[in-house]
Amino acid sequence: MKQVFHYFAPCPRGLETVLAQELAELGAQGVSPTDGGVAFHGDWALMYRANLHSRIASRILWRLAERSYRTEDDIYKAARALEWPALFDVSRTIKVAVTGVGCKLRSLDFIALKVKDAVCDAFRAACGERPSVDTAMPDIRLHVFLTERQQTLYIDTSGEALFKRGYRRETGDAPLRENLAAGILRLTGWQLDEPLLDPMCGSGTFLIEAAMMAKRIAPGRWRHFAFERFTQFDAALWAQLKQAAIEAELAVSPAAIYGSDDTPAVLDAARANLAAAGVSDAVVLEEADALERNAPADSGVLICNPPYGIRLEEQTWLDALYPMLGHALKQRFAGWRAYYFTADLRLAKLIRLSASKRTVLFNGSLECRLFEYRMVAGSNRKSDAS
Numbered sequence: 001m002k003q004v005f006h007y008f009a010p011c012p013r014g015l016e017t018v019l020a021q022e023l024a025e026l027g028a029q030g031v032s033p034t035d036g037g038v039a040f041h042g043d044w045a046l047m048y049r050a051n052l053h054s055r056i057a058s059r060i061l062w063r064l065a066e067r068s069y070r071t072e073d074d075i076y077k078a079a080r081a082l083e084w085p086a087l088f089d090v091s092r093t094i095k096v097a098v099t100g101v102g103c104k105l106r107s108l109d110f111i112a113l114k115v116k117d118a119v120c121d122a123f124r125a126a127c128g129e130r131p132s133v134d135t136a137m138p139d140i141r142l143h144v145f146l147t148e149r150q151q152t153l154y155i156d157t158s159g160e161a162l163f164k165r166g167y168r169r170e171t172g173d174a175p176l177r178e179n180l181a182a183g184i185l186r187l188t189g190w191q192l193d194e195p196l197l198d199p200m201c202g203s204g205t206f207l208i209e210a211a212m213m214a215k216r217i218a219p220g221r222w223r224h225f226a227f228e229r230f231t232q233f234d235a236a237l238w239a240q241l242k243q244a245a246i247e248a249e250l251a252v253s254p255a256a257i258y259g260s261d262d263t264p265a266v267l268d269a270a271r272a273n274l275a276a277a278g279v280s281d282a283v284v285l286e287e288a289d290a291l292e293r294n295a296p297a298d299s300g301v302l303i304c305n306p307p308y309g310i311r312l313e314e315q316t317w318l319d320a321l322y323p324m325l326g327h328a329l330k331q332r333f334a335g336w337r338a339y340y341f342t343a344d345l346r347l348a349k350l351i352r353l354s355a356s357k358r359t360v361l362f363n364g365s366l367e368c369r370l371f372e373y374r375m376v377a378g379s380n381r382k383s384d385a386s
């Protein structure tokens with residue numbers, strides 16, 4: 001029987017359910033969404049597949065230990081009991097991060113130090129040497145998660161966060177994280193046979209993620225992962241999974257994807273990113289004002305992350321822009337489903353349309369909304385009194 005490993009995939013808050021669906025499609029068992037991520041289990045190859053194919057997870061963590069604790073010393077002992085030299089070589093650099101929710105101990109930094117000591121003591125006892133710490137670019141990242149009584153110790157199998165796909169060459173104004181964009185696309189229910197438009201595309205994150213889905217390009221196909229540094233790394237299995245992913249890619253996208261922005265410099269950034277992701281051929285890009293452009297088809301999905309700002313002059317500009325966005329939708333996008341993702345919660349009122357759905361999402365610690373508007377000719381207008 002295959003050995004079962006327990007994993008946890010953190011993700012932007014609000015995307016747990018769609019991440020759970022994605023992981024189940026990849027063959028994960030016992031999929032259990034919780035605040036900020038999804039727990040699941042499966043074999044060793046599942047961890048490779050999740051890193052290679054998950055568009056929504058921020059990382060894939062492998063659970064090494066889960067115990068109750070009372071003191072810092074209990075945490076040291078749990079970490080010291082693990083067979084660290086069997087996991088990675090002493091020449092690898094390490095970093096320990098600690099997160100606590102309801103933890104009563106005084107200092108999370110001190111706990112990180114205790115866990116680092118436990119790892120180093122285990123190596124010293126086994127081979128007389130200890131790994132070095134590198135807080136900037138460690139080879140091996142360890143994560144300790146503490147509740148009031150429970151400690152969980154994970155080793156990060158991803159390394160750099162999974163939203164770093166390796167295709168981003170240029171950024172525009174406030175680019176979205178790639179996994180947040182992919183999760184939002186999934187929340188919209190966009191199907192490959194529906195035209196997709198981002199009329200304020202910036203550096204093109206929605207467009208690239210959509211085009212990669214359409215061409216079945218695995219998001220992790222260009223990058224390296226921390227698991228490649230594990231002693232247990234199975235290079236043949238990894239090569240096989242990667243080759244299968246590359247063979248499954250489509251030469252031609254089956255989807256009609258359109259993007260526009262009114263700023264030539266950000267369109268240049270979008271073009272560079274599309275080219276790096278191998279999807280230039282899958283997206284029609286043009287310079288256009290979102291308030292004036294026409295719909296590229298009779299129906300489809302419009303997705304957009306409009307500008308937002310906190311300074312007074314920005315807010316004055318947005319107070320005028322958002323009603324015009326609503327007006328443009330009513331005038332030219334009958335038959336479309338439109339989705340606005342924003343941290344500016346005033347948009348709901350200013351756009352003067354009735355949202356058919358509002359989803360709470362977090363961009364880092366910033367609370368955002370995804371508003372859905374179903375544009376049927378002559379509908380959706382809020383009365384002037386509302």
Ligand SMILES: C[S@@+](CC[C@H](N)C(=O)[O-])C[C@H]1O[C@@H](n2cnc3c(N)ncnc32)[C@H](O)[C@@H]1O
Pocket residue numbers: 172173174175176199200201202203204205206260261262263266288289290291305306307308
């Ligand atoms: C928050 S950014 C979008 C970022 C994008 N989602 C990304 O990941 O790079 C908003 C974009 O809206 C564009 N924009 C602002 N007003 C516009 C208008 N009237 N028509 C078209 N684009 C506009 C800006 O140039 C900017 O690129």
